Amino acid sequence: MSSAKPHTLSETMPTGLLDGYQVPEFFCELMNRKGPIPEALSRVRSRLAAMDVAELRKRTASAEAQLYSMGITFTVYSNREAIDRILPFDAIPRIITAQEWSHIERGVQQRIQALNLFLHDIYHDRKILKDGIIPAGLVLNNPNYCAAMVGFKVPGGVYVHVNGTDLIRDMDGRFLILEDNARTPSGVSYVIENRHMMLRLMPDLASGLPIRSVEEYGPRLHQTLCEVAPEGVLNPQVVLLSPGIYNSAYFEHVFLSREMGVPLVEGRDLFVENHRVYMRTTMGPKPVHSIYRRLNDEFLDPLTFNPDSLLGVPGLIDAYRNGNVTLANALGTGVADDKAVYAYMPRIIRYYLDEDPILDSVETHICAEEEGLAYTLANLDKLVVKPVGESGGYGLLIGPHASKAELDEFRQKLQQDPSNYISQPVIDLSVTPTLCPDGVEARHVDLRPFALTGRSVWVLPGGLSRVALRKGSLVVNSSQGGGSKDTWVMAS
Amino acid sequence: MMELAHFPLLSRYAECMMWLARYMERMENLARLLEVTETFVRDAEGQTAWDSIVSINSDESLFSRLHPAGSSADAVPFYLTEQENPGSMRSMAHAIRENARAVRPLVSTELWTHLNVFTRWLLELDGTSVKTSSLSGLCGRIRQECQTHYGIAEGTLYRDQAWLFYRLGKHLERCDQITRLVDIRYHMLLPQGEVPGSAIDITQLDSDPTGQHTERNCQYVLALYSHRYQSDNLAGAGIGNSSPLHQIVLNRTQ
Numbered sequence A: 001m002s003s004a005k006p007h008t009l010s011e012t013m014p015t016g017l018l019d020g021y022q023v024p025e026f027f028c029e030l031m032n033r034k035g036p037i038p039e040a041l042s043r044v045r046s047r048l049a050a051m052d053v054a055e056l057r058k059r060t061a062s063a064e065a066q067l068y069s070m071g072i073t074f075t076v077y078s079n080r081e082a083i084d085r086i087l088p089f090d091a092i093p094r095i096i097t098a099q100e101w102s103h104i105e106r107g108v109q110q111r112i113q114a115l116n117l118f119l120h121d122i123y124h125d126r127k128i129l130k131d132g133i134i135p136a137g138l139v140l141n142n143p144n145y146c147a148a149m150v151g152f153k154v155p156g157g158v159y160v161h162v163n164g165t166d167l168i169r170d171m172d173g174r175f176l177i178l179e180d181n182a183r184t185p186s187g188v189s190y191v192i193e194n195r196h197m198m199l200r201l202m203p204d205l206a207s208g209l210p211i212r213s214v215e216e217y218g219p220r221l222h223q224t225l226c227e228v229a230p231e232g233v234l235n236p237q238v239v240l241l242s243p244g245i246y247n248s249a250y251f252e253h254v255f256l257s258r259e260m261g262v263p264l265v266e267g268r269d270l271f272v273e274n275h276r277v278y279m280r281t282t283m284g285p286k287p288v289h290s291i292y293r294r295l296n297d298e299f300l301d302p303l304t305f306n307p308d309s310l311l312g313v314p315g316l317i318d319a320y321r322n323g324n325v326t327l328a329n330a331l332g333t334g335v336a337d338d339k340a341v342y343a344y345m346p347r348i349i350r351y352y353l354d355e356d357p358i359l360d361s362v363e364t365h366i367c368a369e370e371e372g373l374a375y376t377l378a379n380l381d382k383l384v385v386k387p388v389g390e391s392g393g394y395g396l397l398i399g400p401h402a403s404k405a406e407l408d409e410f411r412q413k414l415q416q417d418p419s420n421y422i423s424q425p426v427i428d429l430s431v432t433p434t435l436c437p438d439g440v441e442a443r444h445v446d447l448r449p450f451a452l453t454g455r456s457v458w459v460l461p462g463g464l465s466r467v468a469l470r471k472g473s474l475v476v477n478s479s480q481g482g483g484s485k486d487t488w489v490m491a492s
Numbered sequence B: 001m002m003e004l005a006h007f008p009l010l011s012r013y014a015e016c017m018m019w020l021a022r023y024m025e026r027m028e029n030l031a032r033l034l035e036v037t038e039t040f041v042r043d044a045e046g047q048t049a050w051d052s053i054v055s056i057n058s059d060e061s062l063f064s065r066l067h068p069a070g071s072s073a074d075a076v077p078f079y080l081t082e083q084e085n086p087g088s089m090r091s092m093a094h095a096i097r098e099n100a101r102a103v104r105p106l107v108s109t110e111l112w113t114h115l116n117v118f119t120r121w122l123l124e125l126d127g128t129s130v131k132t133s134s135l136s137g138l139c140g141r142i143r144q145e146c147q148t149h150y151g152i153a154e155g156t157l158y159r160d161q162a163w164l165f166y167r168l169g170k171h172l173e174r175c176d177q178i179t180r181l182v183d184i185r186y187h188m189l190l191p192q193g194e195v196p197g198s199a200i201d202i203t204q205l206d207s208d209p210t211g212q213h214t215e216r217n218c219q220y221v222l223a224l225y226s227h228r229y230q231s232d233n234l235a236g237a238g239i240g241n242s243s244p245l246h247q248i249v250l251n252r253t254q
Helices: A039-048 A052-070 A100-123 A136-140 A190-201 A218-226 A250-260 A316-321 A345-353 A370-378 A404-415 B013-041 B051-054 B061-068 B072-080 B089-102 B108-123 B132-156 B161-193 B199-205 B211-232 B246-253
Strands: A074-077 A082-084 A089-096 A162-169 A175-181 A236-243 A272-273 A276-281 A284-287 A290-293 A327-328 A383-387 A421-425 A431-436 A438-446 A450-453 A457-459 A464-468 A484-489
Touching: A039 A089, A052 A082, A052 A089, A052 A190, A052 A431, A052 A438, A052 B108, A074 A250, A089 A100, A089 A190, A089 A431, A089 A438, A100 A162, A100 A175, A100 A345, A100 A450, A100 A457, A136 A290, A175 A438, A190 A218, A190 A250, A190 A464, A190 A484, A218 A236, A218 A250, A218 A290, A218 A327, A218 A450, A236 A250, A272 A316, A276 A316, A276 B013, A316 A327, A370 A404, A370 A421, A431 A484, B013 B051, B013 B089, B013 B132, B013 B161, B051 B061, B051 B072, B051 B161, B061 B072, B072 B089, B089 B108, B108 B132, B108 B199
Parallel strands: A089 A484, A236 A290, A290 A327
Antiparallel strands: A074 A082, A162 A175, A162 A438, A162 A450, A272 A276, A276 A284, A383 A421, A431 A438, A438 A464, A450 A457, A464 A484
């Protein structure tokens, strides 16, 4: 090497990946466990320590170029132009020990059982409302409460077939449930593609470690959809219903239909005749029995919901209510993952299962209630305030990071429409070492495990670890500058 | 074992596979035409050569609407980057991309990845920066990418109905292109009193690197035409011996 340009420090002296890492006061998944280092972590740590930053940067650039070329992207459309963006990928994995995972797994299973029982109840006997556990108005006047589901029996009593649970860890490393995603949760394709990428990119890091596989998801999803098909159908035809190529999650729809080996259909590929659903094929109509729909409730059937929607299938809800086709997830599940209902989840779990919640929730104040509003207004600068209807990290206020003017503005919004908001204390999210422009630094991270429910609840041993790439940021959503990491659940 | 071709295919997939292949074939042809014509233009004799591309593609009215006072050199951006022209490289790249996106669940990752990179490159092409001098290199790359695509398609697609529709689209377009070539060859040559086999004639056939293949293909298509003309006995309807195609057929088969 006889280059004339001046050498930078990293070029002349290879530095260990973790050498310059400033261990934060937060719980750090890798470097500050607030206790002894689990065996599963120490090997990864020593292997990482032996790598250098320049090499990692090179590999990361190659990974991102591959993701872009392979079209593992979400697409943003503006001015008739399609812009493909990748979810930024960080090559330092996030590790979950076997013990931590068994806790998460049981907690998620319990939560989903309760969600399904809750949904069945509020669309049938409404015992939980009559017993005053949760205010009836909160459920029955909820915009996501679906009148078409009242009294309708879904196959196997399953409403939430596919669920994503957002988990965070606090200062002490305790896992807390931040949010349920019981409608059409997305992101699982990144869990699997991140793993593929990781094994190509960092074989030296992964070699010989007891990392649990995430490959089973596709076949399991197919099996789940077969299990909940209408009774008496021997070989159910499963399809994935997508809004089409213009949807930002289209890549995931493609990915999942390929993994399951089922057609990826759009509304115009399906039609309803005699209360049954068919798809249009080169060999005539073919019956469809189970639909994994990645279309929100209001677009599914223009005859029942939004009459202007061109994405749906006229008559689909009629076929559904006649028991000739299964929709996964069921209609009207949005009421269960509502941010206001979330506050009642610990009570909902106790009510139906007579058990304490295995995974804790974040303490939540409901601004629709007088006490909650008063507390929120008095402590605005210390709280995170979220609008209940929004998702994707939009419209929220992080009190400690807000200016005086922002606080005042939000205070007004709260007073005008209190029932639209909940508030929670700011959780000091755990961090994990992440490759940043200035080296490896601590960044906040969350975890979204995915669970499938047919005859039983199965949790994919892994999950989407989203990283807030901006220094100090607590917002991990991809629409707000988040990236992702591979999540290694260790078998031992 | 059940034949893959007996499995029903979503009708929309069939349509998109056909169009994907058609556009790829059309794009490769256009690249050949542009490249050959450019070589032609360097020759003082061939001043009107760009016009013939416009006629081959029956784009006369669109071209004169977009370039009312345009010189024949406007044909290059018209066929490379003009968004209003559905037959420009850019528009075709867009169509290929959207069709490929739609059939992505059916095709191999390699096939999609290649098209993804290729079409993105074409879409980002800046028309004003393409000098006539670099046109040949550009067209060369387009042809090569098209051929790479055929190789990936041949090597990775299942032999199912999707494959059959893909082949249908490709050959349909090839027939279309050949008849256009034959027609324009006639259109260009006869008024000037040239005879088959002249420099211009040979150059047109050379748009296929192995001109002989084109010639053989031409003969095949022309034979088909000839057969149809004879069996339909259209001579009485004014499409007899005076028809241009018919004359060419006679020329070639003698």
